[in-house]
Amino acid sequence: MSGTPAAKGVPLEEDAHTGASVPGAPGRGPAPEAAGAGDTGTTGTGPAAPVASGTGLRLSGVARVFGQVVAVSGVDLEVPLHSRLSIVGPSGCGKSTLLALICGLDEPNEGTIDVLGATTSAERLRRCAWMPQRDLLLPWRDVLGNAALALENQGVRRRTARQRVAHLVERFGLAGFEEQLPHQLSGGMRQRVSFLRTLVAGKEVLLLDEPFGALDSITRADLQEWLRTALDAEPRTTVLVTHDVEEALLIGERVVVMSARPGRIVAQFDVHLPHAGSRRELIRHPEFTELRDEILSLLEAVT
Numbered sequence: 001m002s003g004t005p006a007a008k009g010v011p012l013e014e015d016a017h018t019g020a021s022v023p024g025a026p027g028r029g030p031a032p033e034a035a036g037a038g039d040t041g042t043t044g045t046g047p048a049a050p051v052a053s054g055t056g057l058r059l060s061g062v063a064r065v066f067g068q069v070v071a072v073s074g075v076d077l078e079v080p081l082h083s084r085l086s087i088v089g090p091s092g093c094g095k096s097t098l099l100a101l102i103c104g105l106d107e108p109n110e111g112t113i114d115v116l117g118a119t120t121s122a123e124r125l126r127r128c129a130w131m132p133q134r135d136l137l138l139p140w141r142d143v144l145g146n147a148a149l150a151l152e153n154q155g156v157r158r159r160t161a162r163q164r165v166a167h168l169v170e171r172f173g174l175a176g177f178e179e180q181l182p183h184q185l186s187g188g189m190r191q192r193v194s195f196l197r198t199l200v201a202g203k204e205v206l207l208l209d210e211p212f213g214a215l216d217s218i219t220r221a222d223l224q225e226w227l228r229t230a231l232d233a234e235p236r237t238t239v240l241v242t243h244d245v246e247e248a249l250l251i252g253e254r255v256v257v258m259s260a261r262p263g264r265i266v267a268q269f270d271v272h273l274p275h276a277g278s279r280r281e282l283i284r285h286p287e288f289t290e291l292r293d294e295i296l297s298l299l300e301a302v303t
Contacts, residue, residue: 056115090258129206141191148162211227273287
């Protein structure tokens, strides 16, 4: 599924200080995959190699065991470059474990993981940005300071980093709140700051671990539509973990369903929905309702 064409896109250009890709200014051709992030919602350090086309992620026969507990087993997945995959499954089935394995924070007991050609944990870490459910904003930093953190971790001077993210706040619905501290923001606005920080890290792969799970239903619905639009305008190889089947269908171009522990892939669904339309229109689309009901029935059977 592709969302509505976005007027709030975030084009990339190369940062003059680090060589990393940062959003927000007119591009100069294909942007190289950029460098590191920090310890607040993004992962990895150092510049990564440019990426042209092909496979974004590939997991082959992946298994992870913790003591006597088999968290995931026999997982085979392939995510094309710049496509979006949603993962749904029962609680405790290993969805977040897969994200940790993909980005190199953990290693499988069996199988192989390839992220844009990188197979070692350190190389995978350099290529991935992880946005968790909690926004992890630093309470003493304002909106610009939190959003600029990933650039500062790449070696960009603080003033320059703030300037580079300042012209993005309107696109992310944060205009007028540049100098507000996290406790002065709504939950939805905090998540927008978190996503902006994740994007400016310039990583090719985005791992989204229930990023809207703690929000109220109205704010969550608004941000689902906003995220779909943002990813249409700024394509990244994206893996979304969620318990919300509608969210999985709205954001993902493919949805995989995992079984209860040990987590295995039991089904995959391609999502073909109209390229244009609001969230309300899409969730009423006959194919959307059919897929939603089929996935919900499957989840009931595997739980």
